Amino acid sequence: MACNSATCNSSGCYKEYEVEEEQRQPTTRGGINGSATTHQNLCVKCKSNEPVCCGIGGDDARFCKDCFKTNLYGKFKQAVSYNAMITPSDKVLVAFSGGPSSRVVLQFVHEIQCRAQTNFDASKDRSLPVFGVGVAFIDESSIHSFASQDAEKAIEDIRSIVSNLAPPEKELYVVPIENIFSSDNIDGKERMKKLLDAVSDVTGKEDLLIHLRMLSLQRVASQNRYTRVVLGSCTSRIACHVISATVKGQGYSLSADIQYVDSRWQVPVVLPLRDCPAQELNTLCSLDGLKIVELLNGPCSSINGLVSSFVKVLQEENPSRECTIVRTAGKLTPFHFNRIPDIHDSSVPLATRRRQKRHSIKPNGSLSSESFCPICNSPLNKSNFSSSLRSLQSNENSDIFAAAACSSCQFQIIPKEPSLMEQFVSLLPQPLITRAKHGDRGDFSLLREQIQEFLLSDGEDEI
Amino acid sequence: MEADAMPKKSGPRLCCICNQRRAVLKRPKTLEQICRECFYEVFEEEIHQVIVENQLFKPGERIAIGASGGKDSTVLAYVLSELNRRHNYGLDLFLLSVDEGITGYRDDSLETVKRNELQYGLPLKIVSYKDLYGWTMDEIVKMIGLKNNCTFCGVFRRQALDRGAALLKVDKVATGHNADDIAETVLLNILRGDIARLSRCTSITTGEDGPIPRCKPFKYTYEKEIFLISLSCQNLNKISTYAYFKKLDYFSTECIYSPNAYRGFAREFIKDLERIRPRAILDIITSGENFRISTSTKMPEQGTCERCGYISSQKWCKACVLLEGLNRGLPKLGIGRSRGLNNDIKKDTKQGGGTKSIESKQCGSLDF
Numbered sequence: 001m002a003c004n005s006a007t008c009n010s011s012g013c014y015k016e017y018e019v020e021e022e023q024r025q026p027t028t029r030g031g032i033n034g035s036a037t038t039h040q041n042l043c044v045k046c047k048s049n050e051p052v053c054c055g056i057g058g059d060d061a062r063f064c065k066d067c068f069k070t071n072l073y074g075k076f077k078q079a080v081s082y083n084a085m086i087t088p089s090d091k092v093l094v095a096f097s098g099g100p101s102s103r104v105v106l107q108f109v110h111e112i113q114c115r116a117q118t119n120f121d122a123s124k125d126r127s128l129p130v131f132g133v134g135v136a137f138i139d140e141s142s143i144h145s146f147a148s149q150d151a152e153k154a155i156e157d158i159r160s161i162v163s164n165l166a167p168p169e170k171e172l173y174v175v176p177i178e179n180i181f182s183s184d185n186i187d188g189k190e191r192m193k194k195l196l197d198a199v200s201d202v203t204g205k206e207d208l209l210i211h212l213r214m215l216s217l218q219r220v221a222s223q224n225r226y227t228r229v230v231l232g233s234c235t236s237r238i239a240c241h242v243i244s245a246t247v248k249g250q251g252y253s254l255s256a257d258i259q260y261v262d263s264r265w266q267v268p269v270v271l272p273l274r275d276c277p278a279q280e281l282n283t284l285c286s287l288d289g290l291k292i293v294e295l296l297n298g299p300c301s302s303i304n305g306l307v308s309s310f311v312k313v314l315q316e317e318n319p320s321r322e323c324t325i326v327r328t329a330g331k332l333t334p335f336h337f338n339r340i341p342d343i344h345d346s347s348v349p350l351a352t353r354r355r356q357k358r359h360s361i362k363p364n365g366s367l368s369s370e371s372f373c374p375i376c377n378s379p380l381n382k383s384n385f386s387s388s389l390r391s392l393q394s395n396e397n398s399d400i401f402a403a404a405a406c407s408s409c410q411f412q413i414i415p416k417e418p419s420l421m422e423q424f425v426s427l428l429p430q431p432l433i434t435r436a437k438h439g440d441r442g443d444f445s446l447l448r449e450q451i452q453e454f455l456l457s458d459g460e461d462e463i
Numbered sequence: 464m465e466a467d468a469m470p471k472k473s474g475p476r477l478c479c480i481c482n483q484r485r486a487v488l489k490r491p492k493t494l495e496q497i498c499r500e501c502f503y504e505v506f507e508e509e510i511h512q513v514i515v516e517n518q519l520f521k522p523g524e525r526i527a528i529g530a531s532g533g534k535d536s537t538v539l540a541y542v543l544s545e546l547n548r549r550h551n552y553g554l555d556l557f558l559l560s561v562d563e564g565i566t567g568y569r570d571d572s573l574e575t576v577k578r579n580e581l582q583y584g585l586p587l588k589i590v591s592y593k594d595l596y597g598w599t600m601d602e603i604v605k606m607i608g609l610k611n612n613c614t615f616c617g618v619f620r621r622q623a624l625d626r627g628a629a630l631l632k633v634d635k636v637a638t639g640h641n642a643d644d645i646a647e648t649v650l651l652n653i654l655r656g657d658i659a660r661l662s663r664c665t666s667i668t669t670g671e672d673g674p675i676p677r678c679k680p681f682k683y684t685y686e687k688e689i690f691l692i693s694l695s696c697q698n699l700n701k702i703s704t705y706a707y708f709k710k711l712d713y714f715s716t717e718c719i720y721s722p723n724a725y726r727g728f729a730r731e732f733i734k735d736l737e738r739i740r741p742r743a744i745l746d747i748i749t750s751g752e753n754f755r756i757s758t759s760t761k762m763p764e765q766g767t768c769e770r771c772g773y774i775s776s777q778k779w780c781k782a783c784v785l786l787e788g789l790n791r792g793l794p795k796l797g798i799g800r801s802r803g804l805n806n807d808i809k810k811d812t813k814q815g816g817g818t819k820s821i822e823s824k825q826c827g828s829l830d831f
Contacts, residue, residue: 203740242653247736247743251750303739310732314654317728321654328656333755381753407749411742 043067052287065287072284075275076108083260084340085270086228088116091132093173093226093267095217098137098158098293100285101232105273107290109133109230110165117168134171134226135162138216142178142189143196143209146295157293173220180215180429195427198420203248203302204412211376214265215431221267229269236278236311238271239322242329244307248408253378255332263337264377277322335370335379373406374436375413380406398425404436480505491687491741506692510680511546517667519678522553525633529624530558530579530587532572534693535639537579539681543637544583557631558583561623562591563616564599568719590627592619596786604720607794612720614798615789618781622773628675640679643686646744647729649751654729658756665751672765673774685744687737 042064043049049064063071080086086109094109096102116130137158141151155174162172178188199205221229238258245254256262262269273281285292300308314321370379398421405414415421425433476486478498486496490505497505514520528543530536540558547554560576573589580587593599596619604612628636645665652661663669668678681689736743767773768780775781781797788796 243650246649246653246747246750249746249749252753252755254750255755301739303736303743306732306735306739310728310735314728324656325653328653328658328661331658331756333757408746 045071068280069284069287072104072276072280073108073111076105076272077112079260079272079274080112080270083270085230085261085272086112086131088128088131090227091134091225092228092230093134093136093217093221093224094230095232096135096137096158096162097232098154098295099232100281100290100292101234101237101273101276101278103161103232103290103292104276104281104284105230105232106135106161106165107288108272110170113168130168132226133168134173134224136173136175136217136220138213139174139176140209140213141295142176143192144295144297150295154293154295157291161291161293171224173224175216175220177209177212177216180212180219180431182430191427195424198415198424198427199413200415201412203304204409206300206302206304207376208413212429214269214377215429218265218267219431226267229265229267231269231271232273233271234273234276234278234281235326236315236322238274238329239325240304240307240311242325243311244304247303247307248412250378250406250408252381253406254329256335256338256379258326258329259334259338261338261340263339263341264372264379268340274326279319337370371404372435373409374401374404374432375409376406377435378406378408398422400436401425401433488691491691491737492685492745494741503692506684506688507542507546510542510684511550513667513683514546514552514680517678519637519668519680520552520554520635523555524553524635525555525557525631527557527559527588527624527628527631527633527636528585529636529638530560530576531639532560532575532579533639535641535681535686535689537575538689538693539637539639540579540583540585543680544585556585557633558585558587559624559627559631559633559636560587560589561620561627562589562593563620564592564601565719566601588627588631590623590630592623595619595623595626596782598786598789600720603789606789606792609720611794611798613726615785616720618785622780622782624677625675625773633675636675636677638677638679639681639689641681641684641686641689642744642748643730643733645679645682645751646733646747647726649747650729650732651726661751661754662756665748682748683745685741 041050043051043062045063045067049066051062052065052068086092092109094102094106096106110133113130113133116128120126120128120130135158137155139151139155141148158174159172162170176188178192181188181191196205196208199208217229220226241257242254245251245257256264258274260271260274262271284290299305311322311325372379398418402410402414402421415424476496478484478486478501479495480497480501484498484500487499488497488502489495490497490502520526526543528536528540530540540556543554544556546552547556558576558580560573562573576587576589579585591599600612600616603615607615624636624638648664649661652658652664667682668676670676733744733747764776766775766777768775768778768783770779770783773780773782777784779787784797788794788798
């Protein structure tokens with residue numbers, strides 16, 4: 001927890017919750033000392049209420065409802081403030097899938113927004129505006145085989161959840177995933193289906209869908225001038241990602257995906273629930289009656305599904321395994337874009353700007369010219385030499401793609417046959433093509449410098 | 464691509480490499496349909512390439528092959544002696560075996576190594592836990608139970624190999640660690656939070672700055688392929704029906720204490736993974752090689768053990784700590800964190816720094 005000052009009176013401070021407990025403690029202390037055996041029936045934190053649920057530590061951490069909620073909310077708050085994720089001038093878009101993590105992150109963001117609103121209403125000079133919140137749901141019902149009334153009901157439920165979280169009002173965007181093709185829906189659905197069918201590997205298909213989902217979110221966010229995208233990724237999901245990225249050969253780029261902040265994208269993405277295990281989020285949803293909307297897919301025969309079950313088995317053997325996995329991966333060196341870009345906006349209070357500068361991860365010495373895979377946007381290991389050479393010669397989209405993609409996408413997403421590959425590239429949404437062309441151009445001059453002495457004047461490759 | 468359902472045998476399929484002989488198996492690493500001769504060839508050639516590209520050996524070196532009698536070390540002994548002859552590496556090869564004192568397991572496998580000695584004409588040296596430490600694994604398990612015995616065995620074996628190598632006066636030790644082993648180790652180190660080991664475990668050669676470097680020529684070789692070579696290659700066990708049956712029984716036997724090992728989780732997972740995507744094993748190793756681990760990450764400082772002089776990052780080497788525990792009847796000494804002789808110094812330095820930075824920050828500037 002960030003705050004350790006007993007005299008802190010800031011109304012944003014979670015310590016508000018603590019004040020009540022401190023008042024309670026003196027009266028119950030006498031009782032505790034006498035009976036060590038009843039200790040097990042009391043919350044370990046405030047030692048006064050009945051415990052209702054276990055924390056991740058198993059029997060060792062039985063919290064009462066209030067302390068549990070405080071603890072969980074506290075982790076969220078610390079992640080947000082320590083990483084300067086949200087400032088008063090921001091407009092944040094919460095990516096909402098309907099699952100428990102999404103639901104909790106939406107709830108928590110709403111709570112800090114409410115607090116900010118209260119402060120705003122109470123303050124005389126109204127100097128600090130309240131940040132805006134929007135909610136985006138990417139509708140993938142055209143790809144999966146849900147019954148249409150299930151899909152419609154799900155959307156209705158989501159609408160009611162979001163409208164109940166006012167005031168302050170939040171705009172809801174229900175975006176069909178085929179809209180990334182920026183053409184009309186009928187065409188879009190067909191094209192999406194063709195694109196996914198062009199990928200033969202089951203895991204590749206799933207991963208491509210994840211990348212397209214992010215593309216969708218980015219599109220909604222930038223079109224509506226949002227400054228942050230908030231994901232509900234929890235510890236458990238990140239632990240699974242650590243293992244599956246390792247298994248797909250993406251060890252180099254892994255550290256980019258698991259930090260609190262990811263500014264590779266046009267609209268920076270933040271992960272405030274990074275320290276919260278799925279089990280705790282589930283518990284909160286049931287304790288508080290937070291409604292979850294889940295459309296169930298069929299069984300998963302991909303690597304991602306295998307990794308999920310593996311992590312589940314490990315969790316059963318040791319409930320803190322997920323945390324250990326994320327902590328280990330957290331020791332890998334992040335990238336320069338894993339921090340909120342420096343805030344130069346003078347309307348943002350100086351204190352916030354200073355805090356952001358102080359807390360954000362310091363970039364390592366080299367101002368890197370990272371190039372990125374056009375499909376998954378992961379930073380590429382520079383030893384991609386020979387394939388980059390190929391792309392220097394050609395102006396064909398498909399050649400540029402094949403050369404520019406990371407080895408994992410080359411294996412599991414991009415088709416092997418050259419003819420199939422051209423068709424595949426033609427089906428991709430325009431932003432990915434632009435990314436490929438753009439990404440390479442950035443690195444061209446650097447690449448040229450390195451190989452200048454080997455290039456013959458007529459541009460023959462020489463390896 | 465996933466392992467597509469290929470038709471089993473629709474007509475005589477030709478080997479995809481020589482296109483002459485009939486294909487008799489599907490190569491585990493690449494799923495290519497291949498004949499036996501080409502399989503041996505490509506198997507041996509790939510290992511030769513690994514040895515050359517990574518400069519594992521120099522002409523005139525004395526090399527000890529860590530020989531447990533299992534399929535990996537038996538095949539390693541065979542391949543190294545074969546490649547040494549064929550490509551003129553100019554190496555002096557020895558077999559080095561460790562007797563942990565596990566009845567019903569190790570005594571059988573040592574018989575295999577003794578046969579290897581006869582078969583390949585490689586001199587054999589056996590070092591035993593009993594001689595080196597005064598304890599056999601059976602005695603250790605009787606004392607400490609089945610939970611942490613692998614730790615003891617692993618630590619003791621490493622030292623035993625080094626001691627044996629020193630007695631043989633060799634320049635390097637080659638072990639039969641295969642791609643599956645290294646992939647499992649990468650996963651284990653992630654699961655257990657050992658970032659220091661994670662950065663070292665994918666190196667093909669380790670301990671170059673120590674007394675006896677070790678290398679793993681099988682780093683990119685699949686366990687399944689080693690198994691196939693060991694089964695099908697007639698040169699390996701040409702002796703008798705007894706040996707043939709014995710061999711089959713043997714190769715399917717794991718250490719009798721192994722079901723309780725944590726490594727089992729990773730092994731199961733990798734087996735399932737290989738079924739979906741064979742190349743994932745090599746991908747794990749690639750990931751391990753490419754993890755961005757800062758070189759300024761606190762790495763242990765290298766010193767020597769005060770008790771026995773072996774290489775150690777602590778006051779006493781792990782083997783001495785464990786032995787002390789055994790001899791004093793304290794089975795948990797050296798197991799887990801914050802226990803044992805070495806931690807008094809560590810504890811003091813830890814509490815000084817670390818957690819202060821977050822707690823001392825005021826939150827007065829939270830201006831939402």
